Amino acid sequence: MGPKDLQEQINHLANLSAVAGERHDTIEHILTGISRLSNEVADAADYVPAYDQRTYSQALKQLTDQLNEAQAQFRPKSRFQFKRRNPPSGGDAMADRKNDARYMLPAGGQDKSSSPSAVTAVANANGSKLSSEDHKDSLSNLPSVPAKNYNEEIAKDSTDSRVRKPSFSTARDITLSDHEKLHIILPLSASRATSAGALTNMKGCIVDMSVPTRVCAGGAPFASLALKNISGSLIVAGHVDGPVHITGLRDSKVLVVARQVRIHECENVDFYLYCASRPIIEDCKGLRFAPAPKFHSADKDESTNMWDQVDDFKWLKAEHSPNWSVLPEEQRITEDVWKDKVPGHPGAGLDDILSTVGIGAEA
CATH class of the missing domain: 2.160.20.70 (Pectate Lyase C-like)
Structure with a gap:
């Protein structure tokens, strides 16, 4: 299983059920795949050029980061909140809105940044920004580690x-x-x-x-x-x-x-x-x-x-x-x-x- 396949499984996690353990099993499968690819990259160090080695390592790091971000979305959020007895002043209200996650979401109450069609910024090695679609393309175009004879x-x-x-x-x-x-x-x-x-x-x-x-x-x-x-x-x-x-x-x-x-x-x-x-x-x-x-x-x-x-x-x-x-x-x-x-x-x-x-x- 290559980086592109793992990327697709990460994107599909939100559609899986957490009740029957389906999502957990898929996450374990993804982690195993990333670990196997990491071992292959390490073992290929003696015959793969340094530039390709860095490219492979960066792609695996991006996959790991994306998996961590996806898992964070599935963690239950605390329902505990402090309630104010007195209405806040205008300046305090604006500050509260700025820090309240509910006001960070677009209309409809859903985080559009996690949808497949959204464009999210991903930092590349040079510090520039890549859209999620560009990042997906970079993974699909990543050359496989050449087989050793x-x-x-x-x-x-x-x-x-x-x-x-x-x-x-x-x-x-x-x-x-x-x-x-x-x-x-x-x-x-x-x-x-x-x-x-x-x-x-x-x-x-x-x-x-x-x-x-x-x-x-x-x-x-x-x-x-x-x-x-x-x-x-x-x-x-x-x-x-x-x-x-x-x-x-x-x-x-x-x-x-x-x-x-x-x-x-x-x-x-x-x-x-x-x-x-x-x-x-x-x-x-x-x-x-x-x-x-x-x-x-x-x-x-x-x-x-x-x-x-x-x-x-x-x-x-x-x-x-x-x-x-x-x-x-x-x-x-x-x-x-x-x-x-x-x-x-x-x-x-x-x-x-x-x-x-x-x-x-x-x-």
Whole structure:
């Protein structure tokens, strides 16, 4: 929601009912929107020009001031008044009229300054006056904060380290694509962008998205997640409240905690799952399944995990599908490795970690 949308909601407050809490809920929604925009402007400080930064900040301040003014109009006015026993003199009467709010209102008893068609003065940065219509136009013409290209930033990182920690603090969703031989770890700040996630065209990578999607760590689960065209990689996908669609993976290992998992056209992949429904596979072979490690699924009820109740939609015979099997316990990645090795540690490079979890150095 941009400044123009918030402006319209502020202008509409007077038409909302205060009895059922409708006005209060809208005010809370506006405050949340202003707070989110303020965070986005602050996070964009390293790549947005100073002039634009000031423009955004001024617009948000104007929105905040307008909301405060609108709220002030809704506060109940005191009915208590002193009554004079003696009629005031002519000079006192004029002074009283001057200070009496009732005589400040136009004919009809309503404050026309709050109506949409009225022209009210709004001070701009140079101290000049803008009409309310001009102010509304200035908000509607305000450019949106330019989206940051996190994939480009990851690819251009000039450090010698192969570890990347993109914040995704200004993004609405998480999209990682076209990376090779990188260890990508998402920090907690990425929890702002977990409305959806997508990983595509990854080769020889480690991607850990567990921290921003773990509720117990202060994160927020993905609403949905898609993994596509990934080879020779370790993917710690984290928590997903909705469906996970996995397509075209080869020679990789995936850990995910989700409500639903659908796997298509994958080969030689180990899955460590917590799945609240039966996992579905189609056009796959060489898949092995194991339960998600407790380190990543501690907040889930193990009795509801259906990790080993896989349905192969392309295998209609009564006997067990040859396209998947249960991963033997002695071949599973241990809890200690998930907890201590996979996140990275001093002296361990990308290939070292991949080798530890059973993925060859050559992707």
